[in-house]
Amino acid sequence: MDSEAIKRIKNKQRRQRVVSDLKHKHNKERHSLRKERAKEERANPQLREERIANNIPETLESKRVYDETVGAEIEGSDEFQKYFENPRDPKVMITTNANAKKQAYEFADIMMDFLPNSTFVKRKKAYNMKEMAKFCSNREYTDLVVINEDKKKVNGLTIMHLPEGPSFYFSVTSLVDTKRIEGHGRATDHIPELVLNNFNTRLGKTVGRLFQSMFPHRPEIQGRQVVTLHNQRDYIFFRRHRYVFRNEEKVGLQELGPQFTLKLRRLQRGIKDEVEWEHRPDMERDKRKFYL
Amino acid sequence: MxxxxxxxxxxxxxxxxxxxGTxxxxxxxxxxxxxxxxxxxxxxxxxxxxxYSTLYKERYAICCRLDASVSVYDLEDDEKKLVCHREYVELKGCKPVSLHVFSEFDALVMGLDSGKAALVGFHKNTLEKECQIVDLPGGKPIEAFEACPSQPGVFAYGGKENDLRIVKMFEVGKKVKLLESVEVLFAAKNVKNDHLDLRVPIWITKIRFISLKNSYKLITATRYGQLRIYDTNHGRKPAHDYQVCTNPIITLNFAGSNFDEVxxxxxxxxxxxxxLVSIDKKAFKTNSATAGDIIKPVPRLLGKYQEGxxxxxxxxxxxxxDTFVATGGxxxxxxVYDLETREMVSKVYMGSQIADILFLEGEEEEESEEEVDEEEENNALWDELESNRPAKKQKQT
Structure with missing residues (x-):
């Protein structure tokens, strides 16, 4: 029975029954087909491999707009080069916006927990960002993080690499506190390992290098802690885990929290000077174009 | 190109x-x-x-660097060999704000952000070992320093809280030597206070000379998004003061060789x-509780180069x-855009941030035409091949 014929049934209850019967039939067919296929594949595992190899689903990532900067080598050197040439442990200052509420301090507490060698200083209204950056670079800090809270919600993160910049502004969403993660572990003071995923373009590499230079370059492996920054479709997911090798094949993961999502909004040269990259709403129009 | x-x-x-088309x-x-x-x-x-870099006698490229050193390269050499490089001890810690080359006197002048200017001679492919430095009147840091194209030796400069001044730095002669004391030809005055009777801040970022007919005529861009046109015959205040954008303007260039578009x-x-010619008289409108309606003229926006x-x-x-404009940043x-239609002509990934662009030559057209021909041939071939395939043809229609 085709859809036109179903539409011609005037009694609603009968029409619904016919539709549900049709659906049921269709499902039955589908299940039996799968069952048959599974049986065949169990007998001949090569078929399964072939099917999986042939049916690659198309995703936004696989249909990504061509970007010549993906995979291109970084030319010359940037502001982070100094850190990689003679690694000095990063020293991070954390502060908040002026007139911050409780939530901002809580987030600062969370950040202190996962950022090694970080200090928190309460924000004073008298100093602006550029002045704070100057004070921090005088005291040999390598990064200044300013948490932005609005309407009792943490919504932004300014990270300035010192002394020469660049300055980043990320928006923060989907913050999940450790307490709300089921089965979470308790983090230790060890310096974590760092996993950076999918920072491919030239802009992405700059962002990746920022995170690389914020964590000391000598993870304490006995801590078995990993911080992951996973970039997917320009959203950067922050996760923290502890791993355990259960046997030679199996690895167990225990989440330590917190979880949050960052999105790059602005990248400026120097300490908040000229804009190098800025997010615009019309950048979202093409769903297959990614910038990181 | x-x-x-x-x-x-x-x-x-x-x-x-x-x-x-690249x-x-x-x-x-x-x-x-x-x-x-x-x-x-x-x-x-x-x-x-x-x-900054400029061409010199169409053969050399003179570049001034962030550490205030100057390098000269031979453009006729295939590898663009270094001809001369000099670092000046006196200029340590200064950042150049502009570079002007005078080919008729074999000299180049740099403006420095500390409120100084340096003159360096360039004879027989070597830069002089010593540079002559002069403190510019005003004694404040500068951000813009521009040479008058028709009167060598005359310069204009300005910066943060350092209003526009036109000065004469050297006399035209066989050997260029800086004057002992810089002669100030013109010193600008700030615009009137605004409708709240507050002083309008000064922060000049770029200066260009428009023309010279018995008086100096210049245009300045500011960090507060204003374009100001000065005419030395018109008094010390700007003849026109236009608000064109809200963000700081960082570069100012004439579009083509005529001076009526920037x-x-x-x-x-x-x-x-x-x-700069067609002015919309009532384009800027705002309302103030004390001063009532405020209506200001704005130079007409002829378009933005947005493609790409x-x-x-x-x-x-x-x-x-006069037909193309190249941008990099x-x-x-x-x-590269078409100046008039604002269509993008070429786009090239350079792998590095760009500070300045030099144009060498544009005559590659013969080659490019040939290439296009080849491509067309190829395309025709492919079209033919595809037309033989029925399935594709259906899709195309």
Whole structure:
């Protein structure tokens, strides 16, 4: 029975029954087909491999707009080069916006927990960002993080690499506190390992290098802690885990929290000077174009 | 077209040869014919990156670097060999704000951000060992320093809380020597207080001389998004004061060879062309509770160069052959636009942030035509092949 014929049934209850019967039939067919296929594949595992190899689903990532900067080598050197040439442990200052509420301090507490060698200083209204950056670079800090809270919600993160910049502004969403993660572990003071995923373009590499230079370059492996920054479709997911090798094949993961999502909004040269990259709403129009 | 583009990340420059239609962001478009790294000597590093470069006698490129050193390169040499490089001890810690070359006197003048100017002689392919330095009147840091094109020795400068001054720095003669005391020809006065009777701040970022007919006529751009036109016959205040954008203007260039249109770029991603002749008299309207309606004229916006998805601030703007404008900046792309239609002609990924662009020559057309022919032939061949395939044909219709 085709859809036109179903539409011609005037009694609603009968029409619904016919539709549900049709659906049921269709499902039955589908299940039996799968069952048959599974049986065949169990007998001949090569078929399964072939099917999986042939049916690659198309995703936004696989249909990504061509970007010549993906995979291109970084030319010359940037502001982070100094850190990689003679690694000095990063020293991070954390502060908040002026007139911050409780939530901002809580987030600062969370950040202190996962950022090694970080200090928190309460924000004073008298100093602006550029002045704070100057004070921090005088005291040999390598990064200044300013948490932005609005309407009792943490919504932004300014990270300035010192002394020469660049300055980043990320928006923060989907913050999940450790307490709300089921089965979470308790983090230790060890310096974590760092996993950076999918920072491919030239802009992405700059962002990746920022995170690389914020964590000391000598993870304490006995801590078995990993911080992951996973970039997917320009959203950067922050996760923290502890791993355990259960046997030679199996690895167990225990989440330590917190979880949050960052999105790059602005990248400026120097300490908040000229804009190098800025997010615009019309950048979202093409769903297959990614910038990181 | 053949262009030289400076690279901030490596402190060197790149020579780009490309045809109109080149686009590195699209795989099916023509790719640049060649990109070669040049100006690498003596030591290329971001700390000594090239800020400004100019052509000298159409044979040499003179570049001044961030550490206030000057390098001269021979453009006729295939490898763009270094001819001369000098670092000046006196200029340590200063950042150049502009570079002006006088080929008739074999000299170049640099403006320095500390409120000084330096004159260096350039004879027989060598830069003088000593440079002459002069303190500019005003004694404040400067951000713009511009030479008068028709009267050598006359310069204009300005900066943060340092209003426009026109000075005479040297007499025209066989041997160029700075005057013992710089002669101030014109000192500008700030505009009137605003409707709240507050002083309007000064922060000049770029200056251009318009023309010289018994008086100096100049245009300045400010960090507060204003364009101001000064006429020394008109009094010390600007003859016109226009608010064209809200962001700081960082470059100001004339569109083509006539002086009635300018191209400005701001510190975000805007590249706009404004007319200086057609003025919209009531374009800026606002209302104040005390002063009532405030209506101000605005120079007409003739369009923005937006194609190609620029994301960063533009530092290098260059109009050449009166038909093209090349832009380059922090997003590491060189883009060439048609000046009139504002369509993008070429886009090349440079891999490094760009501070300045030099135009060498544009006559590659014969070659490019041939290439296009070949391509057309190829396309025709493919079309033919495809037309033999029935399935494809159906899709096409």
């Amino acid at each position: 053949r262009l030289i583009v400076t690279c901030d990340d490596s402190g060197s420059a790149k020579e780009v040869i490309c045809t109109p 686009d590195t962001s699209k795989q099916d478009k023509p790719q640049p014919i060649s990109i070669t790294q040049v100006f690498v000597e003596p030591k290329a590093s971001p700390a000594s990156r090239i800020l 191209i400005i770029t701001d510190n975000r991603n805007m590249v706009a062309r404004h007319s 998805g620029n994301t960063g601030a533009i530092f290098g703007v260059l109009c050449f052959k 922090l997003d590491r792309y060189l883009r």
